[in-house]
Amino acid sequence: MVITQGRWERHDLEAATAGGSYAWDYVWRWSNTNGGYAEMTHTEPDLELGEVSSGLRYWQATNGATRFEHWVSSPTNVVGTNPVNLGQWFWPGFKVSLPWAKGHWEYLEEDPWALFAYEDKAQDVTIMLRTGGRQGVAKPNLFVVTASAYEWLLWYTRPIPFTNIFITGLNRNLDTAGRAFAALPDNTEIEITPKAPGSYYTFAVDASKHIFVSSCVAPIPTNRARTTLGVGEQVSLGFSPAPPVVAGWVASVGGVSPAVGTTTTFTAPSNGTPSLTVRANFPGASLTNTYSVVEPQGIARADVIGPRFYDLGIAGAGMHLKPYLRPTNVSFYRVQIMEVAQPATNVFGCLVGRAPPHDFNAGADHWILPIGYDNAWPSNYDFAESPQLGYQQPWSPAGGYTWMIPGKWKIGSGPEHAIVNGWDQVFRLYPDGTVTVTKFGRTVTRRIDQTYGTITP
Numbered sequence: 375m376v377i378t379q380g381r382w383e384r385h386d387l388e389a390a391t392a393g394g395s396y397a398w399d400y401v402w403r404w405s406n407t408n409g410g411y412a413e414m415t416h417t418e419p420d421l422e423l424g425e426v427s428s429g430l431r432y433w434q435a436t437n438g439a440t441r442f443e444h445w446v447s448s449p450t451n452v453v454g455t456n457p458v459n460l461g462q463w464f465w466p467g468f469k470v471s472l473p474w475a476k477g478h479w480e481y482l483e484e485d486p487w488a489l490f491a492y493e494d495k496a497q498d499v500t501i502m503l504r505t506g507g508r509q510g511v512a513k514p515n516l517f518v519v520t521a522s523a524y525e526w527l528l529w530y531t532r533p534i535p536f537t538n539i540f541i542t543g544l545n546r547n548l549d550t551a552g553r554a555f556a557a558l559p560d561n562t563e564i565e566i567t568p569k570a571p572g573s574y575y576t577f578a579v580d581a582s583k584h585i586f587v588s589s590c591v592a593p594i595p596t597n598r599a600r601t602t603l604g605v606g607e608q609v610s611l612g613f614s615p616a617p618p619v620v621a622g623w624v625a626s627v628g629g630v631s632p633a634v635g636t637t638t639t640f641t642a643p644s645n646g647t648p649s650l651t652v653r654a655n656f657p658g659a660s661l662t663n664t665y666s667v668v669e670p671q672g673i674a675r676a677d678v679i680g681p682r683f684y685d686l687g688i689a690g691a692g693m694h695l696k697p698y699l700r701p702t703n704v705s706f707y708r709v710q711i712m713e714v715a716q717p718a719t720n721v722f723g724c725l726v727g728r729a730p731p732h733d734f735n736a737g738a739d740h741w742i743l744p745i746g747y748d749n750a751w752p753s754n755y756d757f758a759e760s761p762q763l764g765y766q767q768p769w770s771p772a773g774g775y776t777w778m779i780p781g782k783w784k785i786g787s788g789p790e791h792a793i794v795n796g797w798d799q800v801f802r803l804y805p806d807g808t809v810t811v812t813k814f815g816r817t818v819t820r821r822i823d824q825t826y827g828t829i830t831p
Contacts, residue, residue, distance in 0.1 A: 501567040503543075503581050507560025514557045514661055516584040516617055516654075519544060519566050522552060526574035539577070540569040546658055553618065555659040584613040586654070586661050591639075592705035594747040601665045603642045604704035604749075606785040611652060611663070612637035621654040628652075628667075642667045644785045670709060670783050672795030674700035674749070676814035681826040682759050689769060689807040691820035691827045692759020699749040706783075710743040711751075711793070714780040723773025725803060730761060732777040732799070741784075758799055758813035770805035777801075 505517070519541055523534040536552040543565035544554050558564060568577045590598045591608040603609065611623070616636045623630040623638040627650040630638045640652050647667040654661045675698055682692030699706050715738035718729035732738045742755050777800075781793035800812040807822040820827025 500565060501579055502563050503558075503566045504563050505558050505560050505583065509561065512559040512561060513586070514559045515586050516613055516656065516659065516661055517556045517558050517581050518584065518618060519548075519554045519556065519579065519581045520552050521548060521554075521566075521568040521577060521579040523568055523570040523575050523577040525570070525572040526576065531576075534570045534572065534575060538571055541579075542567045542569055544658075549657060555619075555656040557659045557661045582615075584615060584617045586663070587612050587614050588663050590705070592707055592747040594705060595703055600703070601663065602704055603665055603667050604706045604709070605642060605644050605646065605667055605669050605783075606708035607642045607667075607705055608708075609640045609642070609652075609665075610637065611640055611654070613654075617656070619656065621656055624653045624655065626651045626653075640665075644788050645669065645791070668701060668704055669791065670699045670706055670711065670781075670793050672700050672781070672793060673797055673814055674698045674702050676756070676816055677750075678816060678829050681818055681820070681829055682757065683825055684762070684764065684820060684827075686825060687807075687822050688764035689803060689809050689822055690760040690762065690764035691809040691811050691818045692757060692762075693811065693813075693816060693818040693827070693829050695756050695758055695814055695816060696753075697751050697756055697814055699745065699751075702749055705747050706745050706749050707747045708785050709745050709783050710741045710785070711745065711781055711783045712741050713738045714782060715739045716778060716780065718775040719778055721773075721775040723771045723803075724768050725765070725773035725775055725801075729773075729775035729801075732779060736777075738779075756813070758811050758816070758818070760801055760809050760811055765803050765809065769803055769807050772802070772804050774800070774802040 503517070503519075505515070507513070507515075521539055521541065522536070523539050524531040525534055536548040536550055539548045539552075540546070541548065541554045544556050546554055548554050556564075566579060566581060568579050570577065587610075588599055588601070589610045590600060590603070591610060592598075611630075613621075613636065620635050621638075623633050623635070623640075625640055627647050628643040629641050630652065631641070632638055642665065643650070645667070646669040647665075650665055650667065652663050652665070676695040677698075679694035679696055682694065684690045684692070699709070699711070713732070715731065715733045717731045721727075721729040730736065734740070737755070737757065742751055744752060746752075776798055778796065778798055780796045782790050783793060784790045797814060798812075802810045808819065809827075810817055810819045816829055816831070818827045818829045
């Protein structure tokens, strides 16, 4: 963020004697809000009426910071209007080009012996605010413009009320604390020159940038600035650094807590939402973040923890898996899920009439929690296995069955929702007692002469 700013003033005092000669005393001052200033004085030599003084003048600033350049070309007529070429003025980081101007003479005192004329000129400098930011990013952030102004009277100055100071570009006056709020995108430039009533005044202006920060509570996925959320996800919202006043927070869907403050926590709704907004309201400015919310859509993958133990001679197989809810570009850490109990289907062969159902004892109808930030099921799930006591004889002809498992989810004590894509658990028993169990794309195979089976892939 860059602010280019400053103001120059010129005070001229001229005395002309009755004899017709006179001298000019120049006092030039430049100042800026960072405390830098320069002041130059110059006295024109006595001239007779009708003579012309012109030349290139170099005046050193009193603080030694820079050198100013001024071209003087002044007709010597002491009555009326004098044209003066104001040239160009330079300051570190600034270049102010001033046009030809005419000064008006004010007669302060007149008597038979002397004539005094006072000339006061001032030229505002255009103040431009460059909002900065990374290249190609245009995200709005909060800017707080502060300013003050003093009216110059003949022998003294007086402060101008904040509410009488108008900020060009923002098109509004300051509040009673001397502030104006604006939501401005990065990589833009806007004028913030203060304007105040009065013929002559000086001003100071500054601006602070407060970056609108959105950070997901879940550390996984690692992009915590993401705007696609899982149902029930929470997002911390605020500004860096904190603004000087609190914001009023409003969510179009979902909730915010607290509703008033420099920071808040947004909680996503418990249903999929393609687009919603969270807005921070300040006096004269609002900033908005847009989010989308997705529901669990099945299982993305299942990691292998290991095979399950069976005694020798038992026809059975099992594996311990670690499933992850899909999609994985959001976090479902506030979600609970359940495998809904169902009877066995597609039963054939030697298991007709004795295929067990997927019931409470087999892990169905339990709320599974907590889900991890990475959408992983807890460590006590999931066990994809045949009965621990194995399948009793006969093992021929080969048989099998399928559990077609619907899933559902909820957040806390909220309403229950169906998972659109369920999953299957498939069992096979072969005449030699070999058993396979397949779930989430993994298959465990075990023979009766093994205590642990082999998992593929």
